[in-house]
Amino acid sequence: MTETGAVLEAEQLVVGYGGAAVCGEVTAAVHSGQVLGVVGVNGAGKSTVLQTLAGRQPAISGEARIQGLLVDPDTVPFRRQVAAVFDDDLFFPSLSVAEHLLLVARGHSLPNPELRVAAELKFFGLDGRADAVPDALSSGQRRRLLLAAGFIRPASLLILDEPEQRLDPVMRDALARRIKGHAEAGGAAVLVTHDPGLLVETAGSCLVIKGEVELVEPGDGAAFIAGL
Numbered sequence: 001m002t003e004t005g006a007v008l009e010a011e012q013l014v015v016g017y018g019g020a021a022v023c024g025e026v027t028a029a030v031h032s033g034q035v036l037g038v039v040g041v042n043g044a045g046k047s048t049v050l051q052t053l054a055g056r057q058p059a060i061s062g063e064a065r066i067q068g069l070l071v072d073p074d075t076v077p078f079r080r081q082v083a084a085v086f087d088d089d090l091f092f093p094s095l096s097v098a099e100h101l102l103l104v105a106r107g108h109s110l111p112n113p114e115l116r117v118a119a120e121l122k123f124f125g126l127d128g129r130a131d132a133v134p135d136a137l138s139s140g141q142r143r144r145l146l147l148a149a150g151f152i153r154p155a156s157l158l159i160l161d162e163p164e165q166r167l168d169p170v171m172r173d174a175l176a177r178r179i180k181g182h183a184e185a186g187g188a189a190v191l192v193t194h195d196p197g198l199l200v201e202t203a204g205s206c207l208v209i210k211g212e213v214e215l216v217e218p219g220d221g222a223a224f225i226a227g228l
């Protein structure tokens with residue numbers, strides 16, 4: 001934990017490409033048990049903020065810390081703290097659904113990895129496709145696999161980039177419960193979403209990116225998404 005007890009602290013963080021910022025500075029703190037939503041129109045900079053927090057994109061200036069550790073995906077202690085799910089995450093083409101999850105479970109030294117994998121397959125409705133390779137899945141099933149890989153492992157901070165994409169309504173509701181469960185168990189999450197319902201159900205606060213970055217109530221973030 002940091003001095004403030006925040007799982008995530010971003011201080012005057014400027015994100016972008018080739019030295020050019022895509023949006024205003026991000027200053028935010030997310031504590032254990034909290035979910036921070038991030039909303040904005042297409043191209044506002046939401047994914048770039050998340051990619052920077054996950055260490056997949058260098059910050060232009062400012063800093064972010066997770067459990068007091070500066071963002072650095074090359075270090076094991078940082079990687080242990082953060083589970084990130086992005087749309088462009090890759091699969092091993094020759095590993096089955098179950099093998100992907102087993103790899104993550106074993107990589108994080110989970111006890112009873114086979115049981116944990118079975119539980120996630122059931123939760124994400126993939127038990128009938130456990131032996132399929134990623135190319136043989138539907139797009140929604142591939143999204144479920146990415147989410148299962150993110151949720152099966154321990155993490156202080158979950159970074160979720162539009163996790164609702166391509167999910168059917170039943171799975172979307174299960175996802176909302178899962179995000180809330182992560183927070184109730186003492187985790188923290190940053191959630192980029194275009195879904196007002198998911199935002200209001202899960203987040204306790206929200207960043208709106210519209211050039212500058214503003215901290216608002218989730219209801220106001222939902223209204224922004226809806227264009228109200």
Ligand SMILES: Nc1ncnc2c1ncn2[C@@H]1O[C@H](COP(=O)(O)OP(=O)(O)OP(=O)(O)O)[C@@H](O)[C@H]1O
Pocket residue numbers: 017022040041042043044045046047048049
């Ligand atoms: N690799 C890149 N190099 C240069 N510019 C990029 C790169 N990726 C994204 N951008 C630009 O940065 C800006 C912010 O993109 P970003 O993907 O963060 O937006 P977003 O808010 O996540 O949008 P969406 O809702 O469409 O996912 C956009 O103008 C985009 O064109």
